Amino acid sequence: MPSGRPKKLKSIDSVDKITTPLKQKEIIQSVANALIIQDTPDLDIWSDENRFLPPETSSEHGKWRTSRFPFLRRVMKCLSASSIAREIVFVKGGQLGGTECAINWLLHSTVCEPGPSAYIQKTIDAVKAFVKQKFRPAIRHCSAVAYTLGDKKPTGYSNAILDMGYPGGFISFGPANSSDFLKSKSLLRGVLDEEDQYELSIDNQGSPRLMLKKRMANFPNSKLLRISTPVLKELSTIEPGFHEGSEELYYVPCPNCNPDASDTKFMFAIEHDNIKWSKEINPKTNAPIRVWCECPSCGYEIDESKHKTWMLKKGDWFSTKNYDDPETPLSRYRVGDVEFPSFRLPSFYSPLGFYSWYDAAHDFLEYKRTGDISLLQVYINQCCAETFSLTGSDIDHTGLYMRRESYSGSKNLFDVPNEGLCLTAGVDVQDDRLEVEVVAWGILEESWSIDYKVLPGDTALTGNIYGMLPNGQPTVWRLLHDYLSKRWRHESGVDMPVEVTMIDSGGHRSDEVHQFCRPRENLRIWPIKGQGGWGNGLWRRSTRRHEKYKTIDYRLFVDELKSKLYAFLRIQTPGPGYCHFPKKDVYSEKYFKGLTCERLQTRTVRGQQQLYWDTPPGARNEPLDCRNYAYAAFSAYGIDLFKRASVGLQSIFGSMARVKKIKLRKGSRGL
C-alpha cells in the first residue's frame, strides 16, 4: 500500500463538480461506503508503512514499528476490518503504546474504512489536550491522511478542533460526562480512552459505554475500543469488561529453559511476583543495585537489557478462560478471532528504553519505605494494570493515638516545629458549637496538627457588630474570630498567623457562616460546601459571587478529600504526607476515634456499583471534617512551600502586624 493519496478516494474527484455541499457529501458517503476495499491493509501493516511518531509528542520519535511493541500486533489485528471483533478491551499499565495504538486506528480508518467515529475521554479539557498535543501532530506527520484530515483535505468538511470531517466520515472528540455528546450521531467506531476515570452514570441515563453502544447499534460492523489503566476495584468498568471478554495475557519464553521459544507450555506472563531485586540498595536512588525477572519454571534470573526485547518478540497472547465448561480446570490456549477479545498488559512489558523492571522495583520500594498507600495504588494501577481496593482497610485509631509526639522541649516552648511552614484552619459548624482545628503544613504535604478547639455557643446568635450579645457575653462567632486571630509560636521564634480558613456553610447555619466570612475575605476566611462524588478533584472555587451573600465560596469534594486524608494517615514514616499529632489533651482517644470513624463501602444504586463513605450511627466525625477543611484550605491556597522554606519565615511574618484590622463593609452585620 503506497503512502500518500489513497486509491479509493479517486472517485471523489468526480463529485467535486456538484455544487451543493450537502449533495456532495451524500454521494461521497455512499461511494465511500460502497468502495471499502476488500484488501484493506490491516492496522499493524498500514501503521508500519504510514505512521510517524512526531518528535514533539514521543520520546522515541520516527517511523512507527509494531515490532517495537510486539504485543500490540494482535490488538491492532482485532481493530482491523478483517477481524470479526466488535468490542476490544485493553487493560493496560503505562508506557505500552496504548494511546498511539488508538491514534493509529483513527488515522487508518479515515483512509481505509471511512465512517462516523468518536473518541471519548473523561472531560472536555482532557479531550482538547489529547487533540492538541497528540492527534494534531500525528496528522501533520502522516502524509497518508493528507487528503482526509491533513492540509490537502477537500473543502466543505468540518475543520473544527473537536469535529474533523473528511470524505466519507468524521471523527468527533468529546467528553464522557456529557449526555448530549454521547447521544448524538450514529457511529461506526468508538474509542473510550481511560474509561475507568469516567463517571458511572451520566445524568442518570447510564454509563458512557452503554450510551455510546446505543449509537453504534445501526452499524453491523461497528467496533468499540475500550482502553484504560484500571483504577478502583469497587468502581472499575474496565476490569469487568476484561472478564467478559477473552481474558488474554501476554506469555513470554524464558531464554534459559525455553531458548527456542518452542514450548508454549513453559511460557509465562510477567507479573509483580516475577520481578525480584537484590537486597543492596543504592542510597542515591533508593533503588536496588540489581533487578531481574525470575523464570517460574527454572528460576533463572533473566536480565532485562539482554533478553526483554527477544522475549517480547517471541511472546504471544493466551487465554486461561474456559468458554465452554467452567467446571474443567483452566488450560492456556490461543483464542483466535473472536467478537469480544480482551487483553491485560502490565508495564513490566514496556519495551526496553521505556518503563523498566528497575523502575518498577524502585516504585514498589518507595511505597514500602514510606508506607504511603497512595503510592501503592499508583503501582498497582499503573504498573501491574490491576484495580486497587480501598474498602475494608480500616485505620487503627489507637496506633495514631500512641504515636503522638511532644513538639517542643522543656526549655524552648513553641507550637509549630521548624518544618511547619504554613498554618491553615478548618471549622465545622454545629447548632450548639463550632469545632476548629489548626494544622501546620510542610514540604510535600507533611503535616502537624497544632490545636483542636471546641467553642460552645448557639451558632444562630450573631450579636452586634462586635459579635457581642445584649447581656455583654461574646457570641460563639466572636470566640471564633478571636481564636483565628491568634498567633502561633514557631520553633524559629517567629509568630505565625493562620493564613487560610475554611468554614462549613452546608448545615443549618448557612446565613451565619456567609455573614461571618464576607467581611473577612481578605483574611482568607472562606465558606465551603461539601459535595459527594468521585472524579472531580478535591475542590472547586465558585466562578461568581454568591447571589445573596456576595461571597466567593468553595465546593469541596469530600469523598476524594477523605480518601486523601486516609491515605496520609496510613503513612507510617515521617516524611511526605505523614501526619504528626501533638501530645495534648485535646488529641484524646475520642479525637482519633472521630478522625477515623468513617469506612469506605460499596452499594448498588439503579444497578450501578457506588463507592461511598459510611459513618457508623452515633460516631462523631467532626475531627475528620475539620481536618479535611484545613487540608482543602492549604490545597486551595496553592502556596509554594519550597520557596517559602528558602526565604525563611522571619522575612514573611516577622514584620506583620500582630492582628490585621478587619474592614467591615457598610451595612454588614459584622460578627
Ligand SMILES: [Zn+2]
Ligand atoms: Zn526458565
